[in-house]
Amino acid sequence: MNKRQAIPYITLLIVFLIWLYLKPQENLPSLPEHHPSYIAYNLDNIHFDETGEIAHKIFASKTTNFSDKETTIFEDPKVIIYIKNEQDNSITTWQVTSKNGFLSGNNKLVLSDDVWVKNLSLDQLIQTMHTEKLTILLAEKEISSDLFVQWEGPQMKQQGIGMWASLISEELIIKKQIKAVYLNETK
Known part of the structure; x- marks a missing residue:
C-alpha cells in the first residue's frame, strides 16, 4: 500500500x-442506595424441604x-405451612394471613396487622388464632x-399475652394472663 492509498485510512482513524475524545458522556440514572432487586405482584411461591416435600x-x-x-416485604401475605406426621404420613395444613409481612433471610417471617392462623385440616385442638403481630420460623415451623x-x-376459647408454639410437636406455651372458657355443648 502506498502513501496515497493510506491517507484516507489514516484520516478516518484520526477523525x-x-x-471518541470529544463525544459527550451519557449520564446514566443513578439508583437509590437501597433499591429493590425486584417487585412482584400476585406472587405465588412454593418452598420444598430437603426430601422434596412441599414445606x-x-x-x-x-x-x-x-x-x-436479604429481606423481602409482603403486602397481604398468605402462608400455607405443611406438617407431615411421620407415624401415619398424614399432613396437617396451617394457613397464616395478615396485611403486612417482612421476611429476613429465608427463615424468619414477621407478620403484622390482623394476623390470623387457621388449621385447614381441622385435626388439631386449636383451630384459629388471632393477634396483631406474629413471628414464624419457617424451617423450624415455630410461631411466636x-x-x-x-x-x-x-368447645373452647382462650386468650393470653405472649405465646410460643411448635407446629411439629404440637406444643403451645402461653406466657401470662391466661383466660379460658370451656363449653360443654356439642357442636
Missing part, C-alpha cells in the same frame, strides 16, 4: 479518535425484595408473639 407456600398481592439486605393472642378450638 474517529477525535470523535410451605407464600402468596402475596405485592412483594418487594432487597437482595443486598409477645402481644395479646386469642385462640379457639372445639
Whole structure:
C-alpha cells in the first residue's frame, strides 16, 4: 500500500479518535442506595424441604425484595405451612394471613396487622388464632408473639399475652394472663 492509498485510512482513524475524545458522556440514572432487586405482584411461591416435600407456600398481592439486605416485604401475605406426621404420613395444613409481612433471610417471617392462623385440616385442638403481630420460623415451623393472642378450638376459647408454639410437636406455651372458657355443648 502506498502513501496515497493510506491517507484516507489514516484520516478516518484520526477523525474517529477525535470523535471518541470529544463525544459527550451519557449520564446514566443513578439508583437509590437501597433499591429493590425486584417487585412482584400476585406472587405465588412454593418452598420444598430437603426430601422434596412441599414445606410451605407464600402468596402475596405485592412483594418487594432487597437482595443486598436479604429481606423481602409482603403486602397481604398468605402462608400455607405443611406438617407431615411421620407415624401415619398424614399432613396437617396451617394457613397464616395478615396485611403486612417482612421476611429476613429465608427463615424468619414477621407478620403484622390482623394476623390470623387457621388449621385447614381441622385435626388439631386449636383451630384459629388471632393477634396483631406474629413471628414464624419457617424451617423450624415455630410461631411466636409477645402481644395479646386469642385462640379457639372445639368447645373452647382462650386468650393470653405472649405465646410460643411448635407446629411439629404440637406444643403451645402461653406466657401470662391466661383466660379460658370451656363449653360443654356439642357442636
